[in-house]
Amino acid sequence: MTMTTDIATYLAEGCGRCSLGGTPQCKAVQQVDILKALREIVLGTGLEETVKWGSPCYTLSGKNVVMVSAMKTHCVVSFMKGVLLDDPHGLLEKPGPNSTVGKVMRFASVEEVVTHGEALQDYLQAAIAVEKSGKKVPKSSPQEKVPEELHAALEADPALKSAFEALTPGRQRGYILQISAAKQSKTRQSRIAKYTPMILAGKGLHDR
Secondary structure (H helix, E strand, C coil), X not given: CCCCCCHHXXXXXXXXXXXXXXXXXXXXXXXXXXXXXXXXXXXXXXXXXXXECCEEEEEECCEEEEEEEECCCCEEEEECCHXXXXXXXXXXXXXXXXXXXXXXXXXXXHHHHHHCHHHHHHXXXXXXXXXXXXXXXXXXXXXXXXXXXXXXXXXXXXXXXXXXXXXXXXXXXXXXXXXXXXXXXXHHHHHHHHHHXXXXXXXXXXCC
């Protein structure tokens, strides 16, 4: 499997991280109408479009501002420095309990994109202003150490290592924290085995 690197392929076949790409079961294929509606709004801001980690990414002077991705039941617009944004519309959420920087908006239908389109534009303009200002996100604790058991599993399985490294930093961090939380090595190994299919599918802990 080859990860998608261009927007046309993404809209037609998905991210390329699993065998469902281009089939009716592919999340991007299922949510393509929502993706296109969101893409139109984001492109209207003048941000530059590219594809990173297999999903559409929109940048300003080479810096990631937002990403758009498809889930099983909805689409997500991820604001890379969401923690620095005000939330006047009350629509921003943390993507997961371990997230410290990003914020997301979720859209389950094209109608929701239409309903919250102006709010999305407000958040996009705010995100662009933050990037232009040069503001940095608050420094968090030092990067979590990869547990020994996970390191060994990744080194022993090139496909798993490649899939893990292809995950977004937030998804990687979620797995590291969850595996590290187990006190016994046997439990950490059990969690690695449990999460391996999700990692190979390009999913985070909380992706459905």
